Amino acid sequence: xxxxxxxxxxxxxxxxWVFGRGYSSYKSGQYAVxxxxxxxxxxxxxDCYFALNxxxxxxxxxGYTGQKELxxxxxxxxxxxxxxxxxxxxxxxxxxxxxxxxxxxxxxxYSETPINFTYSRGV
Numbered sequence: 811x812x813x814x815x816x817x818x819x820x821x822x823x824x825x826x827w828v829f830g831r832g833y834s835s836y837k838s839g840q841y842a843v844x845x846x847x848x849x850x851x852x853x854x855x856x857d858c859y860f861a862l863n864x865x866x867x868x869x870x871x872x873g874y875t876g877q878k879e880l881x882x883x884x885x886x887x888x889x890x891x892x893x894x895x896x897x898x899x900x901x902x903x904x905x906x907x908x909x910x911x912x913x914x915x916x917x918x919x920y921s922e923t924p925i926n927f928t929y930s931r932g933v
Contacts, residue, residue: 811894813842816849840920844927846892847916851885851929872908872933881905885912885929894919908933 815828815837828835837845853865866888871881882903889898896917903912909932915924 811842811846812836812838813846816845840918840925843892843894843916843918843920844925847889847895847927848929850888850892851931868931868933872905872910872931878903878905881910882912886914889914889916889927899924 813836815835817826817828836842850864851866853861854869855865855867856862857865866881866884871877871884882901885903886898886901889895896919899915899917901912901914903910909930911928911930913926913928916927917924
Protein backbone atom coordinates (compact mmCIF):
# COMPACT_ATOMS: atom_id res chain seq x y z
CA UNK A 811 0.00 0.00 0.00
CA UNK A 812 1.15 3.51 -0.80
CA UNK A 813 -0.70 6.55 0.51
CA UNK A 814 0.02 10.28 0.49
CA UNK A 815 1.52 11.34 3.81
CA UNK A 816 -0.27 13.74 6.12
CA UNK A 817 1.82 16.24 8.00
CA UNK A 818 1.13 16.76 11.67
CA UNK A 819 -1.13 13.72 11.80
CA UNK A 820 -1.88 14.19 15.51
CA UNK A 821 -2.98 17.85 15.44
CA UNK A 822 -6.38 18.12 13.79
CA UNK A 823 -6.10 21.88 13.23
CA UNK A 824 -3.11 21.55 10.90
CA UNK A 825 -3.50 18.24 9.04
CA UNK A 826 -2.29 18.68 5.45
CA TRP A 827 -1.23 16.38 2.67
CA VAL A 828 2.50 16.43 1.95
CA PHE A 829 3.58 17.47 -1.58
CA GLY A 830 6.82 18.21 -3.38
CA ARG A 831 9.09 15.70 -1.68
CA GLY A 832 9.02 12.86 -4.20
CA TYR A 833 8.61 9.45 -2.62
CA SER A 834 8.94 10.91 0.87
CA SER A 835 5.55 12.54 0.25
CA TYR A 836 4.08 9.05 0.68
CA LYS A 837 3.84 6.42 3.39
CA SER A 838 3.98 2.74 2.66
CA GLY A 839 3.36 -0.58 4.36
CA GLN A 840 2.32 -0.63 8.00
CA TYR A 841 2.57 3.19 8.32
CA ALA A 842 0.26 3.68 5.34
CA VAL A 843 -2.35 1.32 6.80
CA UNK A 844 -2.27 3.12 10.15
CA UNK A 845 -2.74 6.54 8.53
CA UNK A 846 -5.51 5.17 6.30
CA UNK A 847 -7.38 3.85 9.36
CA UNK A 848 -7.05 7.19 11.19
CA UNK A 849 -8.26 9.12 8.16
CA UNK A 850 -11.25 6.80 7.66
CA UNK A 851 -12.28 7.13 11.31
CA UNK A 852 -12.18 10.92 11.02
CA UNK A 853 -14.81 10.94 8.29
CA UNK A 854 -18.35 12.03 9.16
CA UNK A 855 -21.23 10.46 7.24
CA UNK A 856 -22.66 12.83 4.58
CA ASP A 857 -19.80 15.31 5.09
CA CYS A 858 -17.61 14.82 2.03
CA TYR A 859 -19.18 15.78 -1.30
CA PHE A 860 -17.38 13.02 -3.25
CA ALA A 861 -18.03 10.26 -0.66
CA LEU A 862 -21.38 10.97 0.99
CA ASN A 863 -21.91 7.41 2.19
CA UNK A 864 -18.45 7.12 3.74
CA UNK A 865 -17.74 7.72 7.37
CA UNK A 866 -19.43 7.18 10.70
CA UNK A 867 -22.51 9.01 11.94
CA UNK A 868 -20.59 10.34 14.95
CA UNK A 869 -23.24 12.91 15.91
CA UNK A 870 -25.96 10.28 16.27
CA UNK A 871 -23.73 7.64 17.84
CA UNK A 872 -22.34 9.99 20.49
CA GLY A 873 -25.45 12.15 20.79
CA TYR A 874 -27.88 9.53 22.06
CA THR A 875 -27.74 6.88 24.76
CA GLY A 876 -27.66 3.20 23.88
CA GLN A 877 -25.49 3.67 20.79
CA LYS A 878 -22.17 2.28 22.09
CA GLU A 879 -22.48 -1.21 20.57
CA LEU A 880 -23.53 0.23 17.23
CA UNK A 881 -20.59 2.64 17.35
CA UNK A 882 -18.23 -0.22 18.20
CA UNK A 883 -19.54 -2.09 15.14
CA UNK A 884 -19.04 1.02 12.99
CA UNK A 885 -15.45 1.45 14.19
CA UNK A 886 -14.57 -2.24 13.78
CA UNK A 887 -16.10 -2.37 10.29
CA UNK A 888 -14.30 0.82 9.26
CA UNK A 889 -10.97 -0.65 10.34
CA UNK A 890 -11.63 -4.06 8.77
CA UNK A 891 -12.65 -2.50 5.44
CA UNK A 892 -9.31 -0.72 4.97
CA UNK A 893 -6.93 -2.14 2.40
CA UNK A 894 -4.38 -4.68 3.73
CA UNK A 895 -6.06 -5.14 7.15
CA UNK A 896 -6.43 -8.80 8.10
CA UNK A 897 -8.11 -8.70 11.51
CA UNK A 898 -8.93 -6.67 14.61
CA UNK A 899 -8.24 -8.29 17.98
CA UNK A 900 -8.57 -7.27 21.66
CA UNK A 901 -11.07 -4.52 20.90
CA UNK A 902 -12.05 -2.41 23.93
CA UNK A 903 -13.94 0.86 24.05
CA UNK A 904 -15.28 3.43 26.44
CA UNK A 905 -17.86 6.18 26.11
CA UNK A 906 -17.71 9.03 28.59
CA UNK A 907 -20.49 11.53 27.91
CA UNK A 908 -19.77 12.46 24.25
CA UNK A 909 -16.19 11.20 24.14
CA UNK A 910 -15.31 7.83 22.67
CA UNK A 911 -12.05 5.92 23.04
CA UNK A 912 -11.22 2.59 21.43
CA UNK A 913 -8.10 0.46 21.61
CA UNK A 914 -7.33 -2.65 19.61
CA UNK A 915 -4.66 -4.66 17.87
CA UNK A 916 -4.80 -4.43 14.09
CA UNK A 917 -3.11 -7.16 12.09
CA UNK A 918 -2.02 -6.32 8.55
CA UNK A 919 -0.31 -8.13 5.70
CA TYR A 920 2.92 -6.26 6.44
CA SER A 921 3.95 -7.62 9.81
CA GLU A 922 3.53 -10.49 12.22
CA THR A 923 3.12 -8.05 15.11
CA PRO A 924 -0.03 -5.93 15.25
CA ILE A 925 -0.46 -2.18 15.22
CA ASN A 926 -1.46 -1.22 18.77
CA PHE A 927 -4.13 1.23 17.71
CA THR A 928 -5.83 3.79 19.97
CA TYR A 929 -8.44 6.22 18.73
CA SER A 930 -10.26 8.98 20.62
CA ARG A 931 -13.10 11.11 19.34
CA GLY A 932 -15.38 13.66 20.90
CA VAL A 933 -18.24 15.70 19.52
